[in-house]
Amino acid sequence: MTAFDHPEFDGHEQVLFCHDGAAGLRAIVAVHDTTLGPAVGGCRMHPYATTAEALADVLRLSRGMTFKNAVAGLPLGGGKAVIVGDPAAPGKDVLLRAFGRHVQALGGRYWTSIDVGVHPHDADVIAEECAYVIGRAAQYPGGENPSHMTSLGGLAGIRAAVAHTMLRDDLRGVRVAVQGLGNTGRELCRLLHDEGADLVVADIDDQAVRDVVHSFGAGAVPPDLIHEQDVDVFAPCALGGVLNDDTIPQLKARIVCGLANNQLRHPHHGAVLREAGITYVPDYVVNAGGMIGVAALVNGSPDRPAERRRVLALHNTVLTVLRRADTENRPTSEIADAMARERIAHSRSTW
CATH class of the missing domain: 3.40.50.720 (NAD(P)-binding Rossmann-like Domain)
Structure with missing residues (x-):
């Protein structure tokens, strides 16, 4: 089954299978829709049992990011990434750097961030190879993320x-x-x-x-x-x-x-x-609060009080x-x- 035939495919603009043999990287980046702005969504690291399982997850998650950003009123499109791997296993930093190089090659069409298995300090590692990553620990010196x-x-x-x-x-x-x-x-x-x-x-x-x-x-x-x-x-x-x-x-x-x-x-x-x-x-x-909190990192400078007000407006x-x-x-x-x-x-x- 190809991505086009997958039941979770929803007119995605791009689905990229990323591989780095030396690093052992197997990852998928799904750009669902960039109508409202660059696709933004986190990277999830999980030991998926099959490629089909990973593909289903990234297709659903990326579509959800499009809808999340749209309903939240953000000037962002939707995308997502998954890395096939155990986040607790040795060699995580090597995988993250290899993944960062693939995201960098997209030139800002997709911005990645934290998700399950990928934390703010991991995002700092991705940033060693990639300019298009938000939610980094270095961006939150006060500890809030x-x-x-x-x-x-x-x-x-x-x-x-x-x-x-x-x-x-x-x-x-x-x-x-x-x-x-x-x-x-x-x-x-x-x-x-x-x-x-x-x-x-x-x-x-x-x-x-x-x-x-x-x-x-x-x-x-x-x-x-x-x-x-x-x-x-x-x-x-x-x-x-x-x-x-x-x-x-x-x-x-x-x-x-x-x-x-x-x-x-x-x-x-x-x-x-x-x-x-x-x-x-x-x-x-x-x-959507997390995305509201990081949106300014894509489009401008953070304003924490304003971000909190926008998050509370989700009410x-x-x-x-x-x-x-x-x-x-x-x-x-x-x-x-x-x-x-x-x-x-x-x-x-x-x-």
Whole structure:
């Protein structure tokens, strides 16, 4: 099967298979759409079992970046990259430098950044060979990085969903189940705890769970049971595909609003959630905070207070999606896609 025939292919402008035999690099860069600006999206490092699995991931993720940037009102297109490899294995820096050379060859058509398995210090390594990388540790001397902004957007999204669904303007006593305690998941827990929410958490990393339980008074459950908890909000913050035929019937939460990418196993699961009476906040809408935080690094100089205000304004974007879904009686996932495509089409019409 070629990229053109792949079920996740969505008119992508470019799909590049990158190889460096000396470094052992196998990577894929997918540029989905550059109508609104240069394609921007992180690089994910993961030990994919097959090339087909890696291709499916990068095609879906890059399309999601186009929609994320469009709905967030950013002057950026969508792209993504995946590196086939274990981020914990020796030789990571060699792979990252080789990957950086491939991105550099694109001349700014695609800007890469951090993602699962690629952290701000890794982005610094990529920058040794590439000018088109953002989210570097060196760009955040105070320690705050795009993952913090992503979590802040998650808080804004949960506030909006709770206001819309539960008719509440605060989170005191709201029960939230957080799946995944990486950088964004843990920071989301801190923000929710500060707002007075009650937390239940799960992660495959036992130490991460113990840390959150100790720091924020959370309850802990096994990872395979977190989605079944009797809570108000389920917040997926791990890998994608968690909302599917098996898990959706087991949900007890009234709201699903989390930071993981590609939470719907298949597009029709957005409709399944709506039919079940569950308010779903599309993942690429609520997790756009990180991109808002780094957009200025592509187009200008950072202004941290202004970026935080724009991230918190995702509250209004989420409300717009939820209210339009109710008005049109359509799944929120379809509404968010439509809003993104409308902005892109409008931009094309003004060329």
